[in-house]
Amino acid sequence: xxxxxxxxxxxxxxxxxxxxxxxxxxxxxxxxxxxxxxxxxxxxxxxxxxxxxxxxxxxxxxxxxxxxxxxxxxxxxxxxxxxxxxxxxxxxxxxxxxxxxxxxxxxxxxxxxxxxxxxxxxxxxxxxxxxxxxxxxxxxxxxxxxxxxxxxxxxxxxxxxxxxxxxxxxxxxxxxxxxxxxxxxxxxxxxxxxxxxxxxxxxxxxxxxxxxxxxxxxxxxxxxxxxxxxxxxxxxxxxxxxxxxxx
Numbered sequence: 220x221x222x223x224x225x226x227x228x229x230x231x232x233x234x235x236x237x238x239x240x241x242x243x244x245x246x247x248x249x250x251x252x253x254x255x256x257x258x259x260x261x262x263x264x265x266x267x268x269x270x271x272x273x274x275x276x277x278x279x280x281x282x283x284x285x286x287x288x289x290x291x292x293x294x295x296x297x298x299x300x301x302x303x304x305x306x307x308x309x310x311x312x313x314x315x316x317x318x319x320x321x322x323x324x325x326x327x328x329x330x331x332x333x334x335x336x337x338x339x340x341x342x343x344x345x346x347x348x349x350x351x352x353x354x355x356x357x358x359x360x361x362x363x364x365x366x367x368x369x370x371x372x373x374x375x376x377x378x379x380x381x382x383x384x385x386x387x388x389x390x391x392x393x394x395x396x397x398x399x400x401x402x403x404x405x406x407x408x409x410x411x412x413x414x415x416x417x418x419x420x421x422x423x424x425x426x427x428x429x430x431x432x433x434x435x436x437x438x439x440x441x442x443x444x445x446x447x448x449x450x451x452x453x454x455x456x457x458x459x460x461x462x463x464x465x466x
Contacts, residue, residue: 220441220457222424222440222441223398223424223426223440223441223454223457224457224460224461225461226397226398226424227398227454227457227458227461228458228461229397230308230397230398230458231308231309231310231397232308232309232310232311232312232395232396232397232398233304233308233310233311233312233396233397233398233399233400234311234312234313234314234392234393234395234396234398234399234400234418234423235301235304235311235312235313235314235399235400235401235402236314236315236316236389236399236400236401236402236404236411236414236415237301237313237314237315237316237317237322237402237403237404237447238315238316238317238401238402238403238404238405238406238408238411239316239317239403239404239405240402240403240404240405240429240430240446240447241295241297241298241315241317241321241402241403241447241448242292242317242319242321242403243403244295244297244403244446244447244448245292245293245294245295245298245319245321246291246292247288247289247292247317247319247321248285248288262281263377265277265278265281266278266374266376266377267376267377267378268376268378268379269378271371271376275360275361275369275371276359276360276361278361278371279356279360279361279362279372280360282337282372283355283356283360285337286337286338286353286355287355289319289320289337290353292319292321293321293324294321294322294324294325295321295448296448296449296451296452297402297403297446297447297448297449297450297451297452298321298322298324298325298327299325299326299452300451300452300454300455301313301322301325301327301451301455302322302325302326302327303326303455304451304454304455304458305326305327305328305329307455307458307459308458310395311329312329312331312388312389312391312392312395312396313327313329313330313331314330314331314333314388314389314392314411314414315330315331315332315333316333316334316404316408316411317332317334318332318334318335318336318337318374319337320336320337320338331385331388331389331392332385333375333381333385333389333411334374334375334381335372335373335374335375335382336351336373336374337372337374338351338352338353339351339352339372339373340352340362340370340371340372340373341370341371341373342364342366342368342369342370342371343364343368343369343370343371344364344366344368346364346366346368349373350370381410386410389411389414390414390417392414392418393414393415393417393418393421393423394417394418394421396418396421396423397422397423397424398423398424398426399414399415399418399419399423399424399425399426400426400427400428400451400454401415401425401426401427401428401429401435401439402427402428402429402447402450402451403428403429403447404429404433405433406427406433406434406435407433407434412434412435415427415435415438416435416438419438419439419440424440424441425438425439425440425441426439426440426441426442426443426454427439427441427442427443428443428445428447428450428451428454429442429443429444429447430444430445430446431444
């Protein structure tokens, strides 16, 4: 922690990559495992372009259910601490694999959503219409765009490419970081996990926050085996104290 304090005090750019573990502490169900089942079906089998093409009503019913669960969740202390950290450094990049919008709800402004947002919808025909909607769609499902085409959740489904703009923002965040923090991610989903390795290779001080070991653990300069809701506020306090001591 002594070396981390020094790095935080000098850091001009701090980049953070968050995964499902950060949101799980707010009660957000994880996508995989037992929580990933809905009416006996795996979430991975519903979150695909093929599933939407064959039965858009079922997919939308599943997503309305997920949205109803997420509407009850609130940002935890980890989300709030990251929002505070954004105001303590000259530049901060926040990259998230989560689609729940909890970082923005906590006050973070510069957020790159690698997998989109469950609260937004877009036109299936690509007419460019986007909508941020947090209330259920009236029946019948699936909802339709003004052009008549189906609307779909604005998330990245299995088998789809990540948005180029998000990839470019994450690449810049990794290359420019003085300190790169990975919090609450298993580090097995690509290409998100590769950004931590890229940051490390370009000179960033790599910090992993995770109660469990991951493929990144051996590469990290500092490993904090605590939940992110506890560890991230500690890092923010460390930044404030170390910066004050350096003045």
